[in-house]
Amino acid sequence: MTARFDIAIIGAGVVGCAIAREFSRYRLDTILIEARSDLGDGASKGNSAVLSTASDTPYGTLECRLVTRGHERYRREAPGLGLPIVTLGGLTVAWTEAEAATLTAMQRAAVAAGFHDAVLVDAASVYARAPHLARGVVAGMWEPEEAIVDPFSTPYAYALDAVANGVELRSASPVTAARPVDSGWALSLPTGEIEAGLVINCGGLRADAVDALGGNTDFRIRARRGQFLVFDKSARPLLDAILKPVPNPASRGILITPTVFGNILVGPTAEDIDDVDDWRVTPDGIAQLERAAETLLPALLDHEVTTTYCGLRPGTEQPEYRIIPRPERRWITVGGIRSTGLSGALGIAEHVAGLAFDGMIEAARKTDIVPVRVPSLLDDGPRPWHEAARLAADAAYGEIVCHCERVTLGEIRDALASPVPPRSLKALKRRTRVMFGRCQGFFCGARVQAMFDAATTSEAAE
Amino acid sequence: MTALAAAGLIVVGAGPAGLAAARAATDAGVARVLVIERDDEAGGLPRFCHHPGFGWEYSYRFESGPGFIRRLLGALDRDRVQVLTRTTALALRPGPEIDIVGPACGAVTLKPQAIVLATGIRERPRAARLVPGRRPERGVLTTGQLQQMVARGVPVAGRRAVVIGTEHVAFSVLLTARRAGLQIVAMVDERDRVMSFPLLGMAVRHALGVPIHLATRVLDISGESRVDTVTLNGPAGVRRIACDTVIFTGEFVPDAPLARAGGVALDPRTAGPAVDQLARTNLPGVFAAGNVLRAVESSGFCAIEGASAGAAAAAFVRRQTEWNGTAAPIGLGTNLLYMVPQRWAFEPARQLLPASLRTRIDLDRARVLLRHGDEIVWQSLRRSLLRQRRIRIDLAGLPAGLRGTPRVITVDAVT
Ligand SMILES: Cc1cc2nc3c(=O)[nH]c(=O)nc-3n(C[C@H](O)[C@H](O)[C@H](O)COP(=O)(O)OP(=O)(O)OC[C@H]3O[C@@H](n4cnc5c(N)ncnc54)[C@H](O)[C@@H]3O)c2cc1C
Ligand SMILES: Cc1cc2nc3c(=O)[nH]c(=O)nc-3n(C[C@H](O)[C@H](O)[C@H](O)COP(=O)(O)OP(=O)(O)OC[C@H]3O[C@@H](n4cnc5c(N)ncnc54)[C@H](O)[C@@H]3O)c2cc1C
Numbered sequence: 001m002t003a004r005f006d007i008a009i010i011g012a013g014v015v016g017c018a019i020a021r022e023f024s025r026y027r028l029d030t031i032l033i034e035a036r037s038d039l040g041d042g043a044s045k046g047n048s049a050v051l052s053t054a055s056d057t058p059y060g061t062l063e064c065r066l067v068t069r070g071h072e073r074y075r076r077e078a079p080g081l082g083l084p085i086v087t088l089g090g091l092t093v094a095w096t097e098a099e100a101a102t103l104t105a106m107q108r109a110a111v112a113a114g115f116h117d118a119v120l121v122d123a124a125s126v127y128a129r130a131p132h133l134a135r136g137v138v139a140g141m142w143e144p145e146e147a148i149v150d151p152f153s154t155p156y157a158y159a160l161d162a163v164a165n166g167v168e169l170r171s172a173s174p175v176t177a178a179r180p181v182d183s184g185w186a187l188s189l190p191t192g193e194i195e196a197g198l199v200i201n202c203g204g205l206r207a208d209a210v211d212a213l214g215g216n217t218d219f220r221i222r223a224r225r226g227q228f229l230v231f232d233k234s235a236r237p238l239l240d241a242i243l244k245p246v247p248n249p250a251s252r253g254i255l256i257t258p259t260v261f262g263n264i265l266v267g268p269t270a271e272d273i274d275d276v277d278d279w280r281v282t283p284d285g286i287a288q289l290e291r292a293a294e295t296l297l298p299a300l301l302d303h304e305v306t307t308t309y310c311g312l313r314p315g316t317e318q319p320e321y322r323i324i325p326r327p328e329r330r331w332i333t334v335g336g337i338r339s340t341g342l343s344g345a346l347g348i349a350e351h352v353a354g355l356a357f358d359g360m361i362e363a364a365r366k367t368d369i370v371p372v373r374v375p376s377l378l379d380d381g382p383r384p385w386h387e388a389a390r391l392a393a394d395a396a397y398g399e400i401v402c403h404c405e406r407v408t409l410g411e412i413r414d415a416l417a418s419p420v421p422p423r424s425l426k427a428l429k430r431r432t433r434v435m436f437g438r439c440q441g442f443f444c445g446a447r448v449q450a451m452f453d454a455a456t457t458s459e460a461a462e
Numbered sequence: 463m464t465a466l467a468a469a470g471l472i473v474v475g476a477g478p479a480g481l482a483a484a485r486a487a488t489d490a491g492v493a494r495v496l497v498i499e500r501d502d503e504a505g506g507l508p509r510f511c512h513h514p515g516f517g518w519e520y521s522y523r524f525e526s527g528p529g530f531i532r533r534l535l536g537a538l539d540r541d542r543v544q545v546l547t548r549t550t551a552l553a554l555r556p557g558p559e560i561d562i563v564g565p566a567c568g569a570v571t572l573k574p575q576a577i578v579l580a581t582g583i584r585e586r587p588r589a590a591r592l593v594p595g596r597r598p599e600r601g602v603l604t605t606g607q608l609q610q611m612v613a614r615g616v617p618v619a620g621r622r623a624v625v626i627g628t629e630h631v632a633f634s635v636l637l638t639a640r641r642a643g644l645q646i647v648a649m650v651d652e653r654d655r656v657m658s659f660p661l662l663g664m665a666v667r668h669a670l671g672v673p674i675h676l677a678t679r680v681l682d683i684s685g686e687s688r689v690d691t692v693t694l695n696g697p698a699g700v701r702r703i704a705c706d707t708v709i710f711t712g713e714f715v716p717d718a719p720l721a722r723a724g725g726v727a728l729d730p731r732t733a734g735p736a737v738d739q740l741a742r743t744n745l746p747g748v749f750a751a752g753n754v755l756r757a758v759e760s761s762g763f764c765a766i767e768g769a770s771a772g773a774a775a776a777a778f779v780r781r782q783t784e785w786n787g788t789a790a791p792i793g794l795g796t797n798l799l800y801m802v803p804q805r806w807a808f809e810p811a812r813q814l815l816p817a818s819l820r821t822r823i824d825l826d827r828a829r830v831l832l833r834h835g836d837e838i839v840w841q842s843l844r845r846s847l848l849r850q851r852r853i854r855i856d857l858a859g860l861p862a863g864l865r866g867t868p869r870v871i872t873v874d875a876v877t
Binding site for chain 2: 006198279285305386406424440441443446
């Protein structure tokens with residue numbers, strides 16, 4: 001018999017995971033289907049990790065509204081999930097009189113749009129907030145609410161919450177065809193067909209291809225690559241704010257920001273690419289980022305680079321989100337979540353649930369919610385060995401295996417035993433930060449791989 | 463717990479330097495030494511390196527890495543030296559004070575009289591070298607990771623490997639690779655000559671038939687779950703090599719975050735703690751030895767440094783020496799990349815730490831001169847000084863010299 005679900009969400013990026021969590025609050029059979037072996041392995045794995053207030057999105061748009069709401073909800077709900085929020089404040093810096101004039105206009109518009117905390121500051125107060133900034137600042141805009149978050153644990157926490165509350169997560173399952181059936185769709189997965197009364201396409205970089213399976217061709221994905229340099233934790237004292245350039249019409253420009261893990265991030269670049277699988281860091285990209293570091297925060301260059309990476313923004317022909325309800329087709333498209341999806345996901349999820357409950361499905365809200373918490377990966381947050389009782393009860397929390405990121409045997413073991421286990425080494429890195437540090441596995445790579453292989457082979461044997 | 467607190471000396475790192483330091487300290491009369499090692503066994507890097515070539519300068523034997531470590535461990539006086547593995551030194555503070563955590567001891571702060579930092583080195587991985595391309599899930603390794611995988615029986619699961627770098631360690635990879643069932647299909651270096659012994663390069667080329675591409679950079683790495691291709695750009699143009707493994711070798715960096723975060727002054731030229739000839743850092747009671755001082759010396763040389771630091775620390779623990787903060791920096795001539803020790807203390811001219819230098823350029827014949835002010839106090843003529851090769855000089859018995867006289871060491875070509 002074909003399994004039948006009320007809702008099938010295609011794509012477990014940060015958006016699909018947030019939507020799955022939203023529907024897990026209702027008496028519904030929901031399945032979250034992901035092509036890759038792990039969740040959060042598409043656009044959601046490579047971003048700037050800034051929790052935006054939406055003050056830098058085009059005002060009056062759906063994106064602006066949902067990011068505002070997403071930000072609000074993140075502040076309220078993330079702490080309960082164990083997700084850190086480090087509110088550093090955003091500092092947009094003008095280097096010329098022309099940029100200063102743009103900045104003044106931006107600040108006025110921001111305040112008019114309701115972002116009352118955006119204030120203009122003079123060069124002296126810019127340097128007071130960022131003393132290592134290069135000389136030559138003309139003016140700045142300070143937004144105290146801008147924050148940094150954990151981009152890897154966020155979709156994981158949403159998925160874990162969804163699964164704990166009854167959603168089925170099926171990974172390594174690309175949807176290859178969709179066939180209309182009585183009141184809904186039959187979707188082809190590698191293991192056979194499943195049926196769903198409502199399909200929600202959260203396909204990210206492949207949202208156009210997934211839409212096409214259901215016969216919808218409203219937009220095409222235009223991927224935009226953003227490359228990053230991650231500087232060693234030794235550079236962290238150089239900066240304690242999110243530094244932003246004055247945006248130009250082509251791009252929001254290259255940021256320099258601390259991460260919650262204690263590194264300094266420089267990026268992203270903005271390059272239109274044809275291939276949505278082109279996850280390459282390029283010599284040009286690296287050179288552009290090094291130049292940016294050198295001109296904005298020259299002292300950075302005295303520090304080692306820990307790693308480089310890139311992300312692909314799932315843009316479309318238009319800047320706006322492509323959230324399209326199709327009640328008669330029992331399909332909702334959630335595409336084009338280009339560059340604010342991490343901040344906006346909870347707002348998007350609420351909006352999409354609203355669309356679904358507007359005639360496409362009905363369900364009662366659950367009263368008994370199983371709470372979940374993800375472990376904190378914060379650099380200066382509490383570590384397991386700080387709790388004497390926990391350490392006394394389980395010595396594995398006292399044995400550090402990954403020395404650069406200080407991840408204990410106990411944490412790796414716990415991550416491997418999660419109800420949403422990491423299905424790849426990269427997934428284990430994202431869950432725990434093992435091998436993510438300056439040595440990239442020189443010290444711990446062999447032990448970590450042995451633990452991962454042992455866990456996955458024992459699971460396969462069961 | 464009380465046993466830990468009783469240690470007058472704590473050694474961080476149980477590699478050759480740390481183990482030799484512990485031995486030297488008990489020889490010099492320290493009653494209790496605690497060696498902290500974060501890995502699951504003592505031994506440092508040599509533990510994973512099964513080919514011969516370890517310990518020569520220290521024990522005049524040419525042993526395998528594990529063999530040398532067994533010798534060092536066997537030489538410890540177990541009544542006085544406790545080696546605590548799986549235990550990490552988390553933070554260092556003036557005092558000296560040290561926070562450690564481990565499954566056996568929990569999280570504790572200790573206040574020994576002295577600490578020897580012997581935390582060693584690591585290789586600069588692919589990412590830090592800014593090598594472009596994709597980041598395949600598997601197949602991009604450092605020598606250290608490859609060796610550990612082989613030593614711990616973790617499958618490397620590759621067949622064709624490209625080796626980046628031609629320092630000594632790159633040739634050590636050839637031996638490890640064979641054990642892992644990997645065939646080396648090319649060696650690559652950005653520099654224009656083999657950085658290890660030229661003879662080794664010739665042997666590899668001719669006897670093993672491995673092509674060595676010099677003055678060549680990695681343009682791209684591709685593959686998703688596993689490396690599939692490496693693209694090189696060199697004098698012969700752009701070439702693509704099909705392979706499933708890329709091993710980044712050499713470019714060692716001192717593993718000094720504990721020292722740095724603890725306020726130990728680092729020498730920007732070595733990226734390791736700056737020390738005087740008694741292995742003393744700027745922090746009273748804190749000594750440093752071995753490769754954490756600079757990358758990279760042989761295990762035997764590091765053990766000698768460790769023994770020197772252990773003896774110096776013992777004298778301090780036993781209050782035979784004062785902490786002397788008036789050491790003067792040694793100036794470097796333009797051809798020199800670095801010198802360890804970086805400072806010379808005005809004390810009875812007892813040199814403990816062997817001095818080691820590196821030049822920036824290759825020199826056929828060169829004169830090494832140490833001046834105090836205008837006076838030449840030491841000199842030596844050396845042949846074939848190569849960039850990556852240590853120049854060891856023995857300055858024992860030098861006059862302490864006058865306070866305030868600048869000391870400068872130079873290496874200049876003679877024709
Ligand atoms: C460089 C860069 C910087 C950014 N900075 C920020 C920032 O600072 N703050 C912020 O809020 N946002 C930021 N973003 C934006 C944010 O990362 C994205 O908006 C968000 O990740 C999009 O999530 P998604 O779930 O829509 O897409 P994805 O994460 O791509 O998820 C889509 C999922 O669908 C799966 N899928 C596709 N096709 C199928 C199929 N046929 N069957 C099954 N599954 C399928 C994919 O495998 C994928 O996992 C940035 C993005 C980039 C690239
Ligand atoms: C592939 C390879 C091949 C080599 N081949 C040779 C050779 O043929 N002959 C030769 O003589 N030399 C060789 N060497 C060099 C030799 O390994 C080093 O010279 C030697 O290991 C240096 O000793 P060390 O004690 O300074 O440091 P290491 O051996 O690096 O030991 C440092 C120890 O400190 C520990 N540690 C670091 N930080 C902490 C902390 N915070 N808390 C607790 N513990 C800590 C580490 O876990 C490690 O065990 C080779 C090196 C490599 C990588």
